[in-house]
Amino acid sequence: AQSVTQPDIHITVSEGASLELRCNYSYGATPYLFWYVQSPGQGLQLLLKYFSGDTLVQGIKGFEAEFKRSQSSFNLRKPSVHWSDAAEYFCAVGANTNAGKSTFGDGTTLTVKP
Amino acid sequence: DAGVTQSPTHLIKTRGQQVTLRCSPKSGHDTVSWYQQALGQGPQFIFQYYEEEERQRGNFPDRFSGHQFPNYSSELNVNALLLGDSALYLCASSPDMGGAEAFFGQGTRLTVV
Numbered sequence: 001a002q003s004v005t006q007p008d009i010h011i012t013v014s015e016g017a018s019l020e021l022r023c024n025y026s027y028g029a030t031p032y033l034f035w036y037v038q039s040p041g042q043g044l045q046l047l048l049k050y051f052s053g054d055t056l057v058q059g060i061k062g063f064e065a066e067f068k069r070s071q072s073s074f075n076l077r078k079p080s081v082h083w084s085d086a087a088e089y090f091c092a093v094g095a096n097t098n099a100g101k102s103t104f105g106d107g108t109t110l111t112v113k114p
Numbered sequence: 115d116a117g118v119t120q121s122p123t124h125l126i127k128t129r130g131q132q133v134t135l136r137c138s139p140k141s142g143h144d145t146v147s148w149y150q151q152a153l154g155q156g157p158q159f160i161f162q163y164y165e166e167e168e169r170q171r172g173n174f175p176d177r178f179s180g181h182q183f184p185n186y187s188s189e190l191n192v193n194a195l196l197l198g199d200s201a202l203y204l205c206a207s208s209p210d211m212g213g214a215e216a217f218f219g220q221g222t223r224l225t226v227v
Contacts, residue, residue, distance in 0.1 A: 004156075034215070043118075043204055044157070044218040090156050100147035100208045100216045101170050104156030 002027045004091050006105035013081050014113045021076040021108050023091030032094040033074040034102065035065055039087045047089075050074065061085070086112045116141070118207050118219035126225045127195050135190040135222045139207030146188040147216060148180060149204040157204055163188050164210075192224075200226045 003026045013019050025031060032051050036044040048059025055067040065076045074091060088109050094102035119138045127133050139146050145164045149157035159172035163182035182188045186207075192199055202223050206216040 036218075041223070043220040044206075046215055046217075049215055092156075100145050100162050100206055101159050101172075102216070103159070106154070106156045 002031075002093050002095075002103045004093050004103055004105035006089075006091055006108050008108045009106075010109045010111070012111040012113060015083050016080050019076075019078045019081045019085070019110070021089050021091075021110070023074045023076065023105060024072050025074060025091070025093045026072065027093050029095075032102075033065075033067060034092040034094065035059065035063070035074075035076045036090045036092065036104075037061075037087050038090065038107075044090065047076070081110075081112055083112045083114065086110055118143075118205055118217050120203075120205050120219040120222050122222060123220065124223045124225075126227060129195055129197060129226055131195050132191065132193045133195060133224060135192075135203050135205075135224070137188045137190070137205030137207075137219060139186050139188070139205075140217050143207035143209050143217070144186050145208045145210060146182060146186065147206045147208070148188070148190045149206065150174070150199075151202040151204055151221070152198075153201070160190070195226045197226050200224060 005024045034049045035047040047063045048057050050057050050067045058064050088107045090107045092102040092104045121136045147162040148160040151157040160174050162170040166182045177193045179191045202221040204221045205219045208216040
């Protein structure tokens with residue numbers, strides 16, 4: 001069975017500091033991996049996705065993520081955090097044949113200090 | 115493009131009642147998936163509809179049922195509501211069942227009292 005673990009429930013960083021959110025997955029085949037962001041009371045917005053190819057993927061809003069098969073990880077990074085990045089972040093794994101059916105982690109809440 | 119739209123945005127129901135939530139997929143998308151997001155948790159897959167049939171189902175009881183219409187819009191029905199059904203219900207659409215990303219709506223916040 002596939003699963004996603006986001007070890008950090010809550011992270012606080014200062015505005016302008018770098019950010020790394022951790023994600024570990026368990027999946028039997030080649031995974032499709034996603035990072036989503038959710039603002040309070042809102043739906044999910046896709047930040048980036050990995051299907052194959054280059055293991056470093058670029059997304060929207062200056063985010064990037066690196067796929068490491070040997071570590072079963074797909075960590076999200078941003079070099080300089082803005083106050084507007086405060087939100088909840090979800091990592092998800094999906095089958096390569098069905099993007100609509102994904103398994104999500106429980107999320108990491110990001111707080112940005114001024 | 116209106117994206118994925120869900121209605122209503124908020125809903126309060128009494129335990130034991132039935133509820134219907136609605137979703138219109140993004141233009142050009144024919145696959146609709148439903149998720150339940152309890153407070154403080156990630157979304158959990160309920161089921162997926164394609165060509166008006168339920169194609170995939172997560173670990174949810176039969177009280178949760180759905181429907182997809184010829185125009186690809188979808189409904190989620192929950193019978194005999196429990197307090198634990200209180201959650202944000204998210205609809206996601208994708209252009210097909212293979213490999214493409216899914217787009218999420220804003221969700222319907224269901225409160226069962």
